[in-house]
Amino acid sequence: MAYTVSKLTDYSAAALEKAAAECLRACADESAGVGSDAELKTFRDRWVGRKSGMLTQINDLWLKGAPKNAKREAGIRVNELKTRIQELVERARVVHVDSASAAGERVDISLPGVHRPIGAEHPVIKTSREMVAIFQRLGYSVAEGPVVETDYYNFESLNFPPNHPARDTQDTLFIAGQQAKAQRDRLLLRTHTSPVQIRTMEKMRPPIRIVIPGIVHRNDPPDASHSPMFHQIEGLAVDTNITFGDLKGTLDHAMKEFFGSSVKTSFRPSFFPFTEPSAELFISCIICGGSGKRGPDDAPCRPCKKTGWIEILGCGMVDPNVFEFVKDNGYDPKKVSGFAFGMGADRIALLKYGVDDLQLFFQGDVRFLRQFA
Ligand code: DAH
Secondary structure, eight states, X not given: OOOOOOOOSOOSHHHHHHHHHHHHHHHHHHHHTOOSHHHHHHHHHHHHOTTTOHHHHHIIIIITTSOGGGHHHHHHHHHHHHHHHHHHHHHHHHHHHHHHHHTTOOOOTTSOOOOOOOOOOOHHHHHHHHHHHHHHHTTOEEOOOOSEEEHHHHTGGGTOOTTXXXXXXXXXXXXXXXXXXXXXXXXXEOSSSTHHHHHHHHHSOSSEEEEEEEEEXXXXXXXXXXOXXXXXXXXXXXXXXXXXXXXXXXXXXXXXXHHOTTOOEEEEEEEETTEEEXXXXXXXXXXXXXXXXXXXXXXXXXXXXTSSEEEEEEEEEEOHHHHHTTGGGTOOTTTOEEEEEEXXXXXXXXXXXXXXXXXXGTSOOHHHHGGGO
């Protein structure tokens, strides 16, 4: 009869020893019977298969079933047994391979090798890296932060007070089961990279210049221009006497570096809780050159919706209320000022490469991705 793991009722050292010995003997006996590749596989699956292999069963029946006071001893025994069984399985494999090659199987060195393509950077990552590099050349350093964030960093310290309607614009994915915690400690998937502004200001005193690449999540169903996971690049500069002029000059330079020197920029008033004043930055459409029309028959330009301008990012001067949260680390809003900006790397990659469906970036189809390698 084939060996099966049975429940233990007696957890004394002697009983454990007996059960372990019986199990090992069965394993050793079965290993002696391994002849073919198929048998080796069956043997391996039966003993160390993850789902219902003997080791898994032993774990379930002997360890999980052990009474509290026997848990430690049983744990040690089971671990020993595990090691021995894994050794037996490995030995069976080695013996099998040896005997197969002794039986005349040879490596045919004239066969072409297995081609392992190296792979290439994903277009979104490449875009993000290029944008980050532009800011690094301006003296910015790279900062990063966690994707699972607290309400405090994602919202409160960015001047979104609890229950403020501005939170609704962020379509947040909350982590379940957080109700027992104070609101500011509740976990969520960060909806933007802006929390890393505060996290960095807590650690580094002014002046700072940082650029923050990272993934963010929103409760948006996937379509041609939305994805529940996407990539942002954030920036923050804080010093004495930073002005809106610095913001405009920096971003105008970055856009020209990235899209080409003929690109024009336009700043239009907007609102974000953590900047005041706030703006959206538009660039002249890189597809139609700003005319809103395409081709000899003046077809309407789709990417800019005939306007000649494309929205690229949100930005503004850091709101004094944000500095209040890090005041003790040198960010007295009376003494320092700063600007911030945040852009979507995926959207910029769409524009740069003339791709019309965001989903293509996330489906992992090598035929699509290979074009950017
Ligand atoms: N965090 C904003 C968003 O995801 C984007 C943003 C706007 C970032 C303005 C900024 C900023 O740093 O100043 O919608």
